[in-house]
Amino acid sequence: MLAPWNDLLALARQGEVARLGDALAGRAAQLRAHKPQPEAQKPYGRRVLHQSDQGEVMLAGWPCGAGAAPHDHGSATGLVFVIEGHFAETCYAFDGGNLRVLGVHRYAPGGYLRATPGAIHDMHAQSEGMTLHFYVPAIHDMRVFDPALRATFVVTGDAGAWSPRAGERVSARVAWDGACAP
Numbered sequence: 001m002l003a004p005w006n007d008l009l010a011l012a013r014q015g016e017v018a019r020l021g022d023a024l025a026g027r028a029a030q031l032r033a034h035k036p037q038p039e040a041q042k043p044y045g046r047r048v049l050h051q052s053d054q055g056e057v058m059l060a061g062w063p064c065g066a067g068a069a070p071h072d073h074g075s076a077t078g079l080v081f082v083i084e085g086h087f088a089e090t091c092y093a094f095d096g097g098n099l100r101v102l103g104v105h106r107y108a109p110g111g112y113l114r115a116t117p118g119a120i121h122d123m124h125a126q127s128e129g130m131t132l133h134f135y136v137p138a139i140h141d142m143r144v145f146d147p148a149l150r151a152t153f154v155v156t157g158d159a160g161a162w163s164p165r166a167g168e169r170v171s172a173r174v175a176w177d178g179a180c181a182p
């Protein structure tokens with residue numbers, strides 16, 4: 001069995017990534033039983049497995065080729081473990097008018113990425129896959145960047161990393177420099 005989620009969140013908070021990885025090793029089948037499928041019009045499925053004052057644990061299920069929009073995790077630190085599949089992560093800088101690519105990283109099962117507060121990235125599934133996300137603390141607000149609309153959306157932590165769909169809550173929408181008013 002997996003250790004209690006708060007114990008794993010404590011490891012995430014302390015930066016004990018190797019121990020956290022060890023705790024997750026061999027648990028793919030156990031996690032697969034909870035793998036979420038994407039809802040209509042959404043790129044990947046997300047299922048919150050745990051939320052407390054220690055943080056949040058979310059399991060994401062990805063079809064092959066699916067991608068998140070560029071986003072940050074607000075003031076939370078994110079630690080994402082690849083449980084199944086292969087993924088590419090692109091990291092960005094945002095200057096108010098454009099997203100600039102800082103680098104691309106690739107991950108295989110057992111790999112992990114860390115996103116510091118305010119860091120902007122996206123993930124694309126290069127195969128069908130499953131990722132387990134630890135957020136410390138739980139995400140309150142986060143930014144999602146839409147290069148096509150040239151707009152940044154502030155959404156709540158229960159939103160996915162995609163440009164908000166009709167009916168989804170948006171706390172704020174900010175046009176990028178030089179963009180037409182929304």
Ligand SMILES: [Fe+2]
Nearest residue numbers: 071078115161
């Ligand atoms: Fe992320």
